[in-house]
């Protein structure tokens with residue numbers, strides 16, 4: 521579920537920030553902004569946001585590339601429309617699976633309503649088109665899928681097979697998740713990243729671990745389902761189809777990945793809890809570093825990473 525800060529969170533943050541600033545002589549906005557940026561606790565000065573899955577990547581083309589159509593598809597659509605300023609866009613959409621949190625933004629994706637837009641929707645599920653059409657059927661949404669102005673095309677990808685999409689190489693891999701999900705490895709201009717969400721890993725299954733390590737191998741970035749801490753993932757939430765920060769660090773170290781972005785945060789976790797999961801992952805990475813450093817971050821709404 522998408523989540524946002526509540527008024528209570530906001531009030532508590534403001535109260536704590538005011539106490540922290542007491543006696544600091546912050547009498548202009550610049551001084552106050554510098555204090556917030558450099559001295560205030562991360563959990564007070566930032567928010568991870570709370571949109572559900574939607575990740576754009578820019579290989580330097582005039583087309584758009586995006587993974588999943590969660591609630592973040594609404595602001596992503598606004599960004600596309602603003603950048604196109606009237607020119608119709610070509611958007612390549614890669615769908616990991618059709619759980620609601622990954623498709624719910626599609627009916628609010630502005631470019632779908634613009635004549636001349638081309639949407640190419642890629643995925644490995646045969647019922648992907650059905651899932652997207654169905655969520656706009658009455659009485660759930662006022663505009664049926666067939667009334668969308670864009671030219672919409674569905675392309676089925678085969679797991680393990682590399683396909684070239686407008687100069688970008690994409691290889692899907694099956695993942696353990698209710699109803700199956702697929703991760704995607706993208707390669708372009710000597711850079712690679714893996715989008716791997718909604719996936720549970722059982723490291724005791726050696727062959728399965730080797731398969732995932734090969735899929736992640738040497739990637740510049742892996743965006744990884746770290747919904748839980750390890751304690752949650754192995755006890756109460758085993759077999760829920762999600763993974764943890766610790767498993768993310770271990771798999772990325774084995775695969776000599778350069779950067780790991782913890783992703784698909786648990787909606788019940790506030791910013792402080794997500795930050796603790798990030799801090800634990802960084803500590804583990806430091807303690808178990810095999811040589812090459814693995815940069816660990818936790819994804820937040822609007823985050824940009826240069827590869």
Ligand SMILES: [Zn+2]
Pocket residue numbers: 617619697701718
């Ligand atoms: Zn899912």
Ligand SMILES: [Zn+2]
Pocket residue numbers: 573619621622718784
């Ligand atoms: Zn999900």
